[in-house]
Amino acid sequence: MGLKEVLKPLGAWRQIAKRPHTILVPKVSREAAERYRGFHVNDLEKCIGCGTCAAVCPNEAIDMVPVEGIEPKKGDSGFRPRIDYGRCCWCGLCVDSCPTTSLRMTNEYIWVRETPDDFVYIPGYHIKGFEKKEKGYRKDKEHSFTDYHRVPMRELPPEERVETFAEVVLGYAEEEARREADRCVGCGLCIAGCPDRMHIPDYIRAIASGEYARSVNIMYENNPFAELCGKVCTRRCESYCSLGHEGDPVAIRWLKRFATERFSDLKQVIKVKKAEPKDKSVGIIGAGPGGLTAAYYLALRGYKVTVYEAMPEAGGMTMAGIPKYRFPFPSLKKQVDFILSQGVELKLNYFVDQERFRELMKKHHAIYIGVGLMKPWTLGVPGEDHPNVIYAIDFLRKINFKEPVEVGKEVVVIGGGDVAMDAARVSRRLGAEVTIAYRRRKVDMPADHEEIEGAEEEGVRIWEKIIPIRVEDAPEGKVKLVYGKAKMVDQGPGKRPKPVLIEGEEYELVVDRIIVAIGQQADLSFLPPEIAEKMEVERGRIKVNHRQMTSVEGIFAGGDVANRVADAISAIADGLRAVKGIELYFQGKMD
């Protein structure tokens, strides 16, 4: 150590001639990096108020609050996140877990206000001036906490399917189901989409954690046909799934199917609480899903229930209308047997006509009508009464009850709904070449898109914009469909375009069978005239109040005969609602 060590540090003075490393704030502003986690912005249109951001926030800085001008609707809770910047730690977990990617961060980090309240606000609603900033932390969909990819469902290959009536969908394996169930963020927006309001997030979470029995018990709280729904539900819930906005919605239907299929004996799994027996009795006409649901919950509440069914098996349309490759008979039997085991009496082959209806009125304290729609709509074209023109609903019933049906080699199915798809795919399995003729475009078809895809995979042709004109006889026991083509005429915003026949063009198609699947209507001829005149009917459906009671006291109705949605889950929902209605009616508290 010497003089050198004393003088050396003075070298620091060299820096005086160099450019400073600092910048002159506020004259010079420094833009933060591309990924900087600064103030949030939220796209209110895209946001669905699922609350995942609030759930993952480590500091409880995010509250979900109602926002003026945003009404709750299906798939949108109407709430929006409000962020308290006194608590926010800028970690960006909310951004990474936002299912719709509406929430993001800007690279803005300076914002000065005098009042602390200004730092608690709803991004996107309270405009703060940095909404337009493009830079900032954003969610990378493939590298985030949200798994947007559904676990694919295994199916029979199409070549094998057309050979057999075996179930097409093979179901999830346990590991697959748990992985799929684990994707659910638990927001509960799907519940609004379900007519029966099943507790979807709860039973999905139970599946994810491997508690299958608990899961099935949750389902049976408001749906005794969980397995049916697991197979053939129209699953409107999935269209409101928060993950569906940017990826695949959670496979709610397949998960329900997985959980229910694990148990072959429902009696051992489902814990029912039965009420004390009561002295009132209820007659239920029609053993469809709606009628049996009402029967099950009425029986649990202690009422005496008798179900009258015209067909030789219970199940209604799910028995007669849905082909067995979608809904095998043993599965239906298992569920119906469990319902019957709760003390429900079932009378099969018991067709209720006017006389019998009067008897039932005397015998029971309340009646529930769940007869469904059994009369097909006709095409309304000349020559329709040709013997080779058959109706899909009759066709499917005969197949399901194993009655002999002949379809020949070439079939044309008219219609675009699920029944049309079923008729087409069944015909395919009977060995026919099948064409579906629909008067609108394929995108307009009301059928489930998976059904349409399935039909096409199996070799069903789909012709769009076809309008039948008349049916003529053809040689060799065939039938000739004369049809025209349609053009789509725009009906203004928000309305479906209407198919209009292009005049002057006629085409012909010679086939073995024409299957008509353009819908069904109710057949209310069993109602005695004194009841029928009191009962209000609106556009072919029985009119009911919010408790499913018709305009005749003590007579309730539900399912396809009363609602316009006409699917199994809304029939189940109707049945459940009617139970509450019947109970209130018995107690004289009907509101």
Place this chain on the structure above:
Amino acid sequence: MEILDKLKEKFEILQSQEKREDLALVGTTEKDLIPLLVYLKEYEGYKTLVMISCVDWIEEGKFELVYNLWNPSKKHNILVKTKIPREAPKFQTIYKIWPQAEAYEREIHEMFGVDFEGNPTQHEELILEDWDDIPPMRRDFDTLKYSMEKFGEREPKSGIIIRKQISEQYDEWRRK
């Protein structure tokens, strides 16, 4: 693992596991713990005490003391554990074997209320001054409740809807 076999011969081992190549885990009785630590230090080269920790197994009514030792020549860690009763918990100090144990024991005394007999400084406050509740790291100490009682509730905000209420509120809307 060699060391685990040796220990099994000499002491009562309730639980042993080889976690990784460089980490093993040994559970022993209250009685055997200190002899085991001394054995490891004197004969097996586990010269360094890395830390002492305590885990509250409130359901079993036990505290678990965890001693983490390191062998500098073999580059191996061993976690030695024992369970002591949660009611009036006490144990012997090891500060004469490793001086830093004094501070660790003092921390555990403060945070869990374990009494290390013979530790001269354990009653001195390490972190908490004028603490007036049960030792805070115990599982049954509720931080939120304590803070509410001590400092009052956070200013109530109007219209707060936390997530679990969303579906309920939403359901209400649906019923309309």
Place this chain on the structure above:
Amino acid sequence: MSKEEVRLFIGPQHPGVTGNMSVEVLLKGDTITWAKTHIGYLHRGFEKLMERRIYIKSFPLVCRICVPEPDTNEENFARGLEELAGIEIPERAKWIRTLVLELSRLQMFIMWYGGIAGSMGLSTPVQWGIGDRDYILDLFEELTGGRIYHIYIMPGGVRKDLPEGFEERVLKLMDIIEQRLPEYDEIIMENAVVQKRLKGLAKIPRDWVDEMGITGPVARACGFPYDVRKDHPYEAYPYLDFDVITEDGCDAWAMLLVRRREIDLSINLIRQIIEKMPKGEFLARLPNVLYWKIPPGETYVKSEATRGEFGYYMVSDGSDKPRRVHVNGPSFVHGITLLERLLVGQNIADVAPIMVSLQTCPPEMER
């Protein structure tokens, strides 16, 4: 306490870059006869908070256990969680993590290098240290979105991939820092004041090292080649070529030399990492983090922080929240057991340089 002695509290404000802690000393003249560490000025109950929240919510929390070097905590917690949950992380993620850890060490050492001079009243290097560290923070901002708290290392890998051209910018900055270092050396290492005060200061008896569990640069300054990166290689360290730095002085000057050489080592390692980093995926698919249950089990993971061995003892009881997370920072031993013994017999003016040399960090003592 005799009549000749004076009781004095040093702190709890920072005496340099050490954080809010206080040392109570008894003085006889200028000489310390007894010392006691008081902590608790920062207590934020990290360990308790972690027990009350789901795992993913702990990530914005663990990084706050050490302000200047948060990545060690993130990496340790993520690695422990991965071990408990049995998650394999992609190869690239390991390298990116190592890069972040080394950058983090580098900025910490540069700040410390200025800080040790600051503790002796030389204020120029402090400004330089803070200023040059900021260039590394700029890189962190670009990579992670945050300057101080990165919240970047997540279970399963890292949150985002490297931005385009990031490697070149890192290498460019390494060149700049390397050019700057001689200027630092000139005013710190070759400074008579520093040499005179640090040489022979805080002499640690060698047998204390193993007995007390002294780790990191302090142990290496006593000739013990203890370095978790070499002893228990984690992330991408097994693939990197380096030697453990040791000095024989056992005093504060040796600690300074070790840390000065660590800066060179870090720059070297960063260059190696960028050269060898593989391409590919950087984040493994995680279960749904909102409901993530970790199988029951326990583990102890550790890594080398700038101050020494940093360990996480994690216990899971099978629920979605940890049963116990014990954060074991090197400062618990350095700042309490070692500091209390080391201060005895020293001059009152040397308390700050000793604390800075041991690099005590109160947040990790009072998690």
